Amino acid sequence: MAARVLTQVFNGLSLTATLDAALPDVASAKDRAFVQALTFGTLRQFHKLDFILAQLLEKPIKDQEIKALALSGLYQLAFMRVKSHAAVSETVAAVRTKTWAKPLLNGLLRNYLREQERLVAACQLDSGAATSHPKWLIHRIQHDWPEQAAQILAENNRQAPMVLRVNSRQTDRDRYLQLLADQGIAATAGGFSPSSIALENPVPVDKLPAFAEGWVSVQDGAAQLAAGLLDAQPGQRVLDVCAAPGGKTAHILETQPLLQELVAVDIDPQRMRRVDDNLQRLKLDAKRVVGDAAYPQSWWDGRAFDRILLDAPCSATGVIRRHPDIKLLRKPADIDALQAAQQAILEAIWPLLATGGRLLYATCSVLKQENERQVAGFLAVHAEAKTIPILADWGEARPLGRQILTGARDMDGFYYALLEKT
Ligand SMILES: C[S@@+](CC[C@H](N)C(=O)[O-])C[C@H]1O[C@@H](n2cnc3c(N)ncnc32)[C@H](O)[C@@H]1O
Numbered sequence: 001m002a003a004r005v006l007t008q009v010f011n012g013l014s015l016t017a018t019l020d021a022a023l024p025d026v027a028s029a030k031d032r033a034f035v036q037a038l039t040f041g042t043l044r045q046f047h048k049l050d051f052i053l054a055q056l057l058e059k060p061i062k063d064q065e066i067k068a069l070a071l072s073g074l075y076q077l078a079f080m081r082v083k084s085h086a087a088v089s090e091t092v093a094a095v096r097t098k099t100w101a102k103p104l105l106n107g108l109l110r111n112y113l114r115e116q117e118r119l120v121a122a123c124q125l126d127s128g129a130a131t132s133h134p135k136w137l138i139h140r141i142q143h144d145w146p147e148q149a150a151q152i153l154a155e156n157n158r159q160a161p162m163v164l165r166v167n168s169r170q171t172d173r174d175r176y177l178q179l180l181a182d183q184g185i186a187a188t189a190g191g192f193s194p195s196s197i198a199l200e201n202p203v204p205v206d207k208l209p210a211f212a213e214g215w216v217s218v219q220d221g222a223a224q225l226a227a228g229l230l231d232a233q234p235g236q237r238v239l240d241v242c243a244a245p246g247g248k249t250a251h252i253l254e255t256q257p258l259l260q261e262l263v264a265v266d267i268d269p270q271r272m273r274r275v276d277d278n279l280q281r282l283k284l285d286a287k288r289v290v291g292d293a294a295y296p297q298s299w300w301d302g303r304a305f306d307r308i309l310l311d312a313p314c315s316a317t318g319v320i321r322r323h324p325d326i327k328l329l330r331k332p333a334d335i336d337a338l339q340a341a342q343q344a345i346l347e348a349i350w351p352l353l354a355t356g357g358r359l360l361y362a363t364c365s366v367l368k369q370e371n372e373r374q375v376a377g378f379l380a381v382h383a384e385a386k387t388i389p390i391l392a393d394w395g396e397a398r399p400l401g402r403q404i405l406t407g408a409r410d411m412d413g414f415y416y417a418l419l420e421k422t
Helices: 002-010 015-025 029-044 046-056 064-079 084-093 101-123 127-131 135-144 149-156 173-182 223-230 247-255 269-282 332-352 372-381
Strands: 163-166 187-189 196-199 216-218 237-241 261-266 287-290 305-311 353-363 385-388 402-404 414-421
Touching: 002 015, 002 029, 002 064, 015 029, 029 046, 029 064, 046 064, 046 101, 046 127, 064 084, 064 101, 084 101, 101 127, 127 135, 127 149, 135 149, 135 332, 163 173, 163 247, 173 187, 173 196, 216 247, 223 247, 223 305, 223 353, 223 414, 237 247, 237 332, 247 261, 247 269, 247 305, 261 269, 269 287, 305 332, 332 353, 332 372, 372 385, 372 414
Parallel strands: 237 261, 237 305, 261 287, 305 353
Antiparallel strands: 163 196, 163 216, 187 196, 353 414, 385 414, 402 414
């Protein structure tokens, strides 16, 4: 099962979507946890394992499924507390019809065990293998953050904490912490948002008290900063473009119950259904629009907004620790394309903001091209736009906006800039 999931990721699908589809077919919770740990781990260490695999082979394995088995077998030997002979025999036994691959896998995994020390040392001499990242991304992160790059790359390979956001319309943080304690779930009030709770260990959401009743959501601490920065006031009209799956939409509604209206727009109808589900579970309401934020003429009614959140589509380089498949799926050319898309949306929605209104630009990227350089380019051609400094005790103060580097204070990598129309 793990090899099938990995093969689909090699073919361009996202790990989360592939696992969501595959896991219901795995009978026991223990096996589901194993498939999850093996796929996440193999992708986290993909560039290191692929380097080792190349050292062990005379010619590359063309068959993606067999390559996935080889990599997941190596992952078990190098990183998991699985007995070596069991890892080798299980990996070989997982080959069904392509019997030619059995001796190949058996031989290369046994060779790895024999040559482990030399191979691990060789990894240290190659930046991609040593950090388990594609080289283009290492260079971009080093270019943007020369002093912090090593730390960012290391954090990208660590498992992220599970963080909750308490729905302040249903309960409060102290009460919910007590409920967690009653269930034996270790947790602490955490982060810089007053509604945030950090769990000591991840827990399936259906084990969280009153999850189905909408008392709580799963959302990283960095993402929980958006609603506070937007600071929507009673009676205001708020636009949330690029809203799905609705984490920040819901948080804005939870923190400000007296809005005149919140309009949530997303281009993807399937993802918009997740906004519907989330708002329903949390007992919140917003006007939902499936539409292209870059072409508001097709959905805007002409009334200006006092607040706009643009949580832009981005490289997601700040959330690699949650989505290690990004290291394989993202390509260098994507960054220019994403920056152009962000710019087009920013230009298109700026006219929808009332004079004196505020727009919060956000990405879960650590690349300056999508963040402060994007905002600088916008300000250069909009004399009526100014940035409002974000004074906070989290993240790095930048000339424009504020950047959280991945893992700092245990948060995802995020960028925020607050613009005002003068
Ligand atoms: C970073 S995610 C948003 C996360 C969301 N704000 C939250 O907190 O749950 C970016 C979203 O932008 C949407 N998107 C991408 N291009 C778009 C466009 N041109 N117009 C509207 N939405 C777009 C994607 O479908 C995706 O749901």
